[in-house]
Amino acid sequence: MLKVKFKNTGDTAEVEEGTELKDATKEKGWPIAYGCEDGVCGTCIIKTTAGAENLSPKGDKEKNTLSVMGMDDDEHRLACQCKVKGDCEIEGT
Numbered sequence: 001m002l003k004v005k006f007k008n009t010g011d012t013a014e015v016e017e018g019t020e021l022k023d024a025t026k027e028k029g030w031p032i033a034y035g036c037e038d039g040v041c042g043t044c045i046i047k048t049t050a051g052a053e054n055l056s057p058k059g060d061k062e063k064n065t066l067s068v069m070g071m072d073d074d075e076h077r078l079a080c081q082c083k084v085k086g087d088c089e090i091e092g093t
């Protein structure tokens with residue numbers, strides 16, 4: 001099992017590889033807001049504080065939305081667009 005830590009609370013979710021980050025955060029009840037759940041609205045933006053390389057790569061839609069928000073960098077992701085590939089730590093914004 002892979003570990004996803006939520007920095008805001010110190011809570012950790014244990015998930016199978018390929019689990020959608022959105023599903024893990026919802027199951028744990030972490031306070032990350034979702035809107036479109038399709039990579040467009042930007043509501044679910046999070047910051048990766050460790051293991052950013054262990055989330056699935058950004059697709060064009062996610063890159064475009066983050067770019068419009070001025071946050072297309074190595075840390076920020078849209079939680080609704082990420083699959084977990086390894087241990088990581090995220091922070092709600």
Ligand code: FES
Nearest residue numbers: 035036037042080
């Ligand atoms: S919920 Fe809209 S971009 Fe993730």
